[in-house]
Amino acid sequence: xxxxxxxxxxxxxxxxxxxxxxxxxxxxxxxxxxxxxxxxxxxxxxxxxxxxxxxxxxxxxxxxxxxxxxxxxxxxxxxxxxxxxxxxxxxxxxxxxxxxxxxxxxxxxxxxxxxxxxxxxxxxxxxxxxxxxxxxxxxxxxxxxxxxxxxxxxxxxxxxxxxxxxxxxxxxxxxxxxxxxxxxxxxxxxxxxxxxxxxxxxxxxxxxxxxxxxxxxxxxxxxxxxxxxxxxxxxxxxxxxxxxxxxxxxxxxxxxxxxxxxxxxxxxxxxxxxxxxxxxxxxxxxxxxxxxxxxxxxxxxxxxxxxxxxxxxxxxxxxxxxxxxxxxxxxxxxxxxxxxxxxxxxxxxxxxxxxxxxxxxxxxxxxxxxxxxxxxxxxxxxxxxxxxxxxxxxxxxxxxxxxxxxxxxxxxxxxxxxxxxxxxxxxxxxxxxxxxxxxxxxxxxxxxxxxxxxxxxxxxxxxxxxxxxxxxxxxxxxxxxxxxxxxxxxxxxxxxxxxxxxxxxxxxxxxxxxxxxxxxxxxxxxxxxxxxxxxxxxxxxxxxxxxxxxxxxxxxxxxxxxxxxx
Amino acid sequence: xxxxxxxxxxxxxxxxxxxxxxxxxxxxxxxxxxxxxxxxxxxxxxxxxxxxxxxxxxxxxxxxxxxxxxxxxxxxxxxxxxxxxxxxxxxxxxxxxxxxxxxxxxxxxxxxxxxxxxxxxxxxxxxxxxxxxxxxxxxxxxxxxxxxxxxxxxxxxxxxxxxxxxxxxxxxxxxxxxxxxxxxxxxxxxxxxxxxxxxxxxxxxxxxxxxxxxxxxxxxxxxxxxxxxxxxxxxxxxxxxxxxxxxxxxxxxxxxxxxxxxxxxxxxxxxxxxxxxxxxxxxxxxxxxxxxxxxxxxxxxxxxxxxxxxxxxxxxxxxxxxxxxxxxxxxxxxxxxxxxxxxxxxxxxxxxxxxxxxxxxxxxxxxxxxxxxxxxxxxxxxxxxxxxxxxxxxxxxxxxxxxxxxxxxxxxxxxxxxxxxxxxx
Numbered sequence: 002x003x004x005x006x007x008x009x010x011x012x013x014x015x016x017x018x019x020x021x022x023x024x025x026x027x028x029x030x031x032x033x034x035x036x037x038x039x040x041x042x043x044x045x046x047x048x049x050x051x052x053x054x055x056x057x058x059x060x061x062x063x064x065x066x067x068x069x070x071x072x073x074x075x076x077x078x079x080x081x082x083x084x085x086x087x088x089x090x091x092x093x094x095x096x097x098x099x100x101x102x103x104x105x106x107x108x109x110x111x112x113x114x115x116x117x118x119x120x121x122x123x124x125x126x127x128x129x130x131x132x133x134x135x136x137x138x139x140x141x142x143x144x145x146x147x148x149x150x151x152x153x154x155x156x157x158x159x160x161x162x163x164x165x166x167x168x169x170x171x172x173x174x175x176x177x178x179x180x181x182x183x184x185x186x187x188x189x190x191x192x193x194x195x196x197x198x199x200x201x202x203x204x205x206x207x208x209x210x211x212x213x214x215x216x217x218x219x220x221x222x223x224x225x226x227x228x229x230x231x232x233x234x235x236x237x238x239x240x241x242x243x244x245x246x247x248x249x250x251x252x253x254x255x256x257x258x259x260x261x262x263x264x265x266x267x268x269x270x271x272x273x274x275x276x277x278x279x280x281x282x283x284x285x286x287x288x289x290x291x292x293x294x295x296x297x298x299x300x301x302x303x304x305x306x307x308x309x310x311x312x313x314x315x316x317x318x319x320x321x322x323x324x325x326x327x328x329x330x331x332x333x334x335x336x337x338x339x340x341x342x343x344x345x346x347x348x349x350x351x352x353x354x355x356x357x358x359x360x361x362x363x364x365x366x367x368x369x370x371x372x373x374x375x376x377x378x379x380x381x382x383x384x385x386x387x388x389x390x391x392x393x394x395x396x397x398x399x400x401x402x403x404x405x406x407x408x409x410x411x412x413x414x415x416x417x418x419x420x421x422x423x424x425x426x427x428x429x430x431x432x433x434x435x436x437x438x439x440x441x442x443x444x445x446x447x448x449x450x451x452x453x454x455x456x457x458x459x460x461x462x463x464x465x466x467x468x469x470x471x472x473x474x475x476x477x478x479x480x481x482x483x484x485x486x487x488x489x490x491x492x493x494x495x496x497x498x499x500x501x502x503x504x505x506x507x508x509x510x511x512x513x514x515x516x517x518x519x520x521x522x523x524x525x526x527x528x529x530x531x532x533x534x535x536x537x538x539x540x541x542x543x544x545x546x547x548x549x550x551x552x553x554x555x556x557x558x559x560x561x562x563x564x565x566x567x
Numbered sequence: 568x569x570x571x572x573x574x575x576x577x578x579x580x581x582x583x584x585x586x587x588x589x590x591x592x593x594x595x596x597x598x599x600x601x602x603x604x605x606x607x608x609x610x611x612x613x614x615x616x617x618x619x620x621x622x623x624x625x626x627x628x629x630x631x632x633x634x635x636x637x638x639x640x641x642x643x644x645x646x647x648x649x650x651x652x653x654x655x656x657x658x659x660x661x662x663x664x665x666x667x668x669x670x671x672x673x674x675x676x677x678x679x680x681x682x683x684x685x686x687x688x689x690x691x692x693x694x695x696x697x698x699x700x701x702x703x704x705x706x707x708x709x710x711x712x713x714x715x716x717x718x719x720x721x722x723x724x725x726x727x728x729x730x731x732x733x734x735x736x737x738x739x740x741x742x743x744x745x746x747x748x749x750x751x752x753x754x755x756x757x758x759x760x761x762x763x764x765x766x767x768x769x770x771x772x773x774x775x776x777x778x779x780x781x782x783x784x785x786x787x788x789x790x791x792x793x794x795x796x797x798x799x800x801x802x803x804x805x806x807x808x809x810x811x812x813x814x815x816x817x818x819x820x821x822x823x824x825x826x827x828x829x830x831x832x833x834x835x836x837x838x839x840x841x842x843x844x845x846x847x848x849x850x851x852x853x854x855x856x857x858x859x860x861x862x863x864x865x866x867x868x869x870x871x872x873x874x875x876x877x878x879x880x881x882x883x884x885x886x887x888x889x890x891x892x893x894x895x896x897x898x899x900x901x902x903x904x905x906x907x908x909x910x911x912x913x914x915x916x917x918x919x920x921x922x923x924x925x926x927x928x929x930x931x932x933x934x935x936x937x938x939x940x941x942x943x944x945x946x947x948x949x950x951x952x953x954x955x956x957x958x959x960x961x962x963x964x965x966x967x968x969x970x971x972x973x974x975x976x977x978x979x980x981x982x983x984x985x986x987x988x989x990x991x992x
Contacts, residue, residue, distance in 0.1 A: 012671075015670060017598065041930060088849075090913060091920055092923060111920065113572065138858075145864075289642065290642070290647060361649045364650060365650070368649075368651065371600050
């Protein structure tokens with residue numbers, strides 16, 4: 002019974018149609034978008050405002066997000082606890098959050114409770130009182146979180162990328178500081194709330210088992226008296242101009258990995274090149290069958306995952322390529338990234354790859370719209386970005402229409418390998434040695450975001466290499482056990498070759514270098530029948546060497562100390 | 568409120584192929600998406616001493632290729648069709664599932680049938696997946712703060728080896744596994760008559776049945792594995808343990824109780840008691856500890872649902888310098904209050920609405936429907952429970968919740984695991 006040897010052909014496609022919603026604008030400017038669906042007795046609400054974190058006043062970064070979190074922490078009629086009880090007693094969900102561009106109040110409930118939840122939305126939007134004690138708890142917990150996020154390499158990379166992509170625009174600020182949070186006051190929250198949560202800068206999206214006429218009437222009654230305000234302006238991004246590659250290192254000593262991001266400015270979300278861009282990005286790196294992943298992970302084994310992504314906002318955007326790689330292969334990974342970024346600009350993609358990318362995007366679209374929350378999010382985005390009326394209906398045919406020429410054109414227009422910003426969070430000394438040749442200029446920061454002196458930093462690398470030729474007797478601490486090993490090194494300027502032998506197994510050094518006193522090398526060894534790549538990094542002082550050895554299959558780094566033999 | 572509410576009924580059909588494969592179909596044309604879920608009746612509970620970690624190792628092996636699907640090809644086929652997929656292992660079962668555009672149903676069935684029929688159990692695949700599992704253990708358990716606490720507390724709660732040992736298993740056991748052992752395991756547990764296939768979403772019934780017969784009909788059945796004993800005494804194995812965690816930045820603790828099997832009245836009642844204690848911003852412990860005392864950074868709790876003796880947990884990561892024993896007193900005193908006074912009428916209303924809401928929401932996605940149907944088929948032989956279980960839950964009375972909390976939670980028969988940070992510095 003051999004089974005069927007080839008993948009079967011698909012059945013006839015089933016069309017996926019999203020009907021047009023009911024729309025109405027109230028006299029105070031509030032836009033209603035109602036999408037009736039009696040598929041299940043559920044309803045979702047999004048009251049969304051076109052002003053977000055990017056509209057925080059100077060010195061009060063974090064204000065918009067604080068208003069969002071505090072909306073459910075106390076109103077004129079109910080305490081924080083009473084609100085939580087009222088919402089959850091309906092089995093419902095109600096919360097608010099802010100992103101760079103938007104402020105969104107979200108609710109979902111059984112449709113029998115649609116009136117009750119509308120009342121609660123009105124309560125938190127119109128009558129929040131931002132109680133002192135709740136604000137205080139919010140501030141203390143937020144400051145703890147700010148500290149915690151500085152331990153996360155992804156955050157540190159994102160902070161620098163935002164700065165490189167957005168120059169002086171508010172998008173360049175990835176996060177408030179503890180001082181910003183300390184400075185938040187009840188008064189500041191209350192006046193920001195009054196200024197930004199205005200009906201003529203909002204859209205109210207309702208999806209689910211509701212009667213459009215009935216829900217419109219109720220919203221007119223409850224939200225009709227809401228006063229208009231002055232719509233805040235949003236500044237367009239003027240991307241910083243660069244004509245060469247810059248390297249930004251965040252020195253995180255002891256990192257076993259380098260978090261690499263290559264980033265350059267792209268465009269805002271609403272742009273005629275959107276569809277060529279997302280097809281290009283899918284093919285290049287959005288998924289686990291895209292080029293970048295297949296190269297850096299599947300072929301080279303540098304990393305668990307490597308991707309590219311588009312971060313397209315309301316007033317500007319960026320293209321990013323990212324991977325977390327073993328420190329040892331930081332430079333090699335950059336080489337592969339640049340290879341892929343150049344290749345997609347220079348060569349037309351094959352029809353097969355193009356079809357795979359388009360099939361993924363068109364296939365996954367109905368899966369994203371399958372739940373009410375998923376569909377609601379698609380509609381909210383369409384409304385907030387002001388995408389065409391038939392955007393959701395024509396999404397799949399727009400993807401299908403993209404040609405290989407358009408993919409190449411999008412790559413040429415929006416990927417700039419000659420002026421891209423390289424941001425790497427990792428062991429500064431090692432990262433600098435491996436990455437500096439890729440960039441025309443270098444800046445270095447510590448994990449608090451303060452600049453470090455790059456000149457003093459690279460001294461280790463500029464020092465003449467120590468003399469390390471010879472046979473070294475090492476003692477490795479393997480979980481409390483002392484294991485002897487012997488390391489033979491042969492030196493040619495900054496490069497090393499040789500071999501390592503341990504009681505567990507032996508192997509040749511495949512890549513090794515010496516920078517000043519610092520030795521680093523990888524060796525492919527066979528230990529008990531398993532291929533294990535050892536990474537050796539040490540510091541030489543005369544005839545002594547200390548350092549660590551890590552292995553692909555071994556727990557944690559093992560420390561060693563050694564002496565040069567005769 | 569529940570009186571006025573009728574849960575929309577799902578159209579469910581189940582039947583069995585000649586080789587014993589149990590098939591469940593749920594046709595729902597709302598969105599042109601289809602989900603395929605295959606559940607094998609094998610989990611860590613089927614592993615005997617010296618052979619732990621096999622069920623999970625197999626989950627990895629199932630992505631290593633079969634007669635007609637190349638190594639790692641499963642994933643590429645699904646991605647290129649615009650689908651999503653995964654597989655997971657628990658004490659109870661191993662499952663594999665994919666969501667696809669509806670017209671790709673044949674692809675999903677082909678991929679699942681090919682590996683059920685002809686998985687490539689080779690020395691090379693075994694060796695590299697063994698290493699992948701070790702790497703996963705390091706990444707997800709050994710190298711994560713608090714990564715091992717759930718495995719540790721299971722050993723404290725359960726006395727029967729089938730229940731007590733971890734899903735990830737022992738690395739020595741995996742090293743001892745020979746290709747022969749693994750092939751035997753595959754023949755026994757990955758047979759069509761030890762599995763359930765559930766399909767939910769947009770398809771035509773006759774077409775789907777024909778496809779299922781075509782792809783799965785000629786896979787040979789196997790003698791069923793022998794019966795399994797998961798019985799437990801009611802006492803926990805160990806009431807206290809202190810655990811030094813090298814990676815934990817803060818102290819933490821976890822309390823676990825042994826409770827009756829899933830779908831028993833007591834289990835339902837305790838599931839509801841748990842929701843009142845730790846689920847959501849209005850829950851009793853959130854209001855006491857996160858608000859109120861402002862003493863914890865994070866509070867969590869959940870039930871571990873099993874066909875045999877099951878468990879329920881409450882844990883917390885306190886803020887620095889807080890007195891852990893005081894926090895535990897607060898937790899136990901809330902439990903005592905439920906065990907003596909029972910839930911309030913407001914709380915009962917909340918539970919009823921949350922249960923209805925959860926039941927309706929689960930119906931939205933083809934994948935969550937397929938998974939529930941497969942589970943009810945495998946565990947209970949009755950996929951129609953997806954339509955009727957809600958009534959059983961809604962019928963639980965405040966006094967049943969009180970009595971269950973009193974018998975199973977308000978007791979010294981519980982396991983307490985204290986996590987002590989033991990890092991340098």
